[in-house]
Amino acid sequence: MNVVCLDMEGVLVPEIWIAFAEASGIPELKRTTRDEPDYDKLMRWRLDILKEHGLGIREIQDTIAKIDPLPGAKEFLDALRRETQAIILSDTFEQFAKPLMEKLDWPTIFCNTLEVADSGEITGFRMRCPQSKLTTVRGLQSIGYDTIAAGDSFNDLGMIQASKAGFLFKSTDAIKADHPEVPAYEEFGDLLQAIRAALD
Numbered sequence: 001m002n003v004v005c006l007d008m009e010g011v012l013v014p015e016i017w018i019a020f021a022e023a024s025g026i027p028e029l030k031r032t033t034r035d036e037p038d039y040d041k042l043m044r045w046r047l048d049i050l051k052e053h054g055l056g057i058r059e060i061q062d063t064i065a066k067i068d069p070l071p072g073a074k075e076f077l078d079a080l081r082r083e084t085q086a087i088i089l090s091d092t093f094e095q096f097a098k099p100l101m102e103k104l105d106w107p108t109i110f111c112n113t114l115e116v117a118d119s120g121e122i123t124g125f126r127m128r129c130p131q132s133k134l135t136t137v138r139g140l141q142s143i144g145y146d147t148i149a150a151g152d153s154f155n156d157l158g159m160i161q162a163s164k165a166g167f168l169f170k171s172t173d174a175i176k177a178d179h180p181e182v183p184a185y186e187e188f189g190d191l192l193q194a195i196r197a198a199l200d
């Protein structure tokens with residue numbers, strides 16, 4: 001039995017914080033783990049900025065609702081879900097992902113969660129488990145599934161390498177050059193075909 005594990009940002013939807021920085025007109029929010037490798041520190045800094053701008057969960061969800069999935073992403077996911085099981089594994093937060101999942105017709109997503117006060121203010125965040133993508137793939141394998149994984153970034157390599165088949169999708173030249181052993185695709189049609197071939 002197969003389950004396909006897909007990264008979300010950069011694969012199915014744009015990078016949420018970058019798109020959100022543009023949609024909200026707050027360029028500081030483009031800062032990523034490349035600028036601040038300590039994720040905990042980066043998230044606290046982001047939450048402080050949201051607070052400064054008076055942005056609570058409702059305003060953020062309204063803004064994220066203006067972001068669209070990447071062209072072809074929904075059709076890809078629809079086709080995939082007709083043939084096998086698919087789960088989106090992401091380091092984002094369920095409250096941020098929600099408006100985008102609606103546009104993808106509510107696929108299953110495993111990610112993290114924000115702590116939100118009744119007023120809508122985001123007061124904190126809770127990460128699900130360490131190395132969430134790799135840990136989840138191992139968990140699925142422990143209950144009898146073969147996993148097939150695809151993602152674009154460094155934090156996807158663990159699940160890609162631990163899976164029966166794994167693919168880079170819309171990745172960077174540097175990551176592709178460092179991992180010539182991982183097939184890399186740019187188009188949804190090519191990824192779908194590669195996944196189909198790995199399903200048997």
Ligand SMILES: [Mg+2]
Nearest residue numbers: 007009010153
């Ligand atoms: Mg990604």
